[in-house]
C-alpha cells in the first residue's frame with residue numbers, strides 16, 4: 070500500500086484524505102516533522118498560501134519538506150499547494166521554491182467567481198472535472214517541465230519530474246483521475 074502524506078495545516082485537507090483512501094492509499098496526516106518519515110508521496114492541498122507559509126514556518130516544516138522535494142519525493146501541489154512548490158511567485162517571495170515554474174496568484178477573479186469545468190488532459194483522460202477557486206496559473210515553465218493541461222490559454226497542470234502542480238482543486242468533485250495519475254504514475 071502506498072503511503073501518502075497530506076499536509077494538514079490549513080485548507081482542503083479532508084477531501085484529499087477521502088479521495089486518497091478511496092484510491093487504496095495509506096494516508097498520513099502531516100502536521101509535524103515526524104509525520105514526514107517514510108512517505109512515498111506528499112500532497113500539498115489548496116487553501117491560502119500565505120497562511121500556509123506562516124504555519125509551515127511555525128511548525129518548522131518548510132525546510133524538511135524542501136529537502137524531501139530535492140531528494141526526489143513525489144509531491145502534488147494543488148492550487149495553493151502549487152504556489153508553495155513554485156520557484157517563482159509573481160509579486161511574492163517563493164516558498165519551497167522547488168518546481169521550475171513561475172506562477173501568478175488569483176488569476177481567475179475572486180471567491181465568488183469560482184467555477185467548475187471539464188478539462189481534456191491527454192496524459193490522464195477526457196472531461197476531467199476541475200474546480201477553480203481563486204486559482205493561480207503557471208505563467209511560464211522551465212525546459213524540463215511537461216505541460217499537461219491548459220485552460221483559456223493558461224497552463225493549469227504541469228509536471229516537473231517528480232513534482233506535479235495544478236491550478237484547480239482535483240479533490241472537490243467525484244472525479245479522482247488527477248489524483249490517481251499522481252498516485253499511479255508518479256509515486
Ligand code: GLN
Nearest residue numbers: 115116117118148149203
Ligand atoms: N488564492 C489562494 C492563494 O493565493 C489559492 C486558492 C486555493 O488554493 N483555492 O494562496
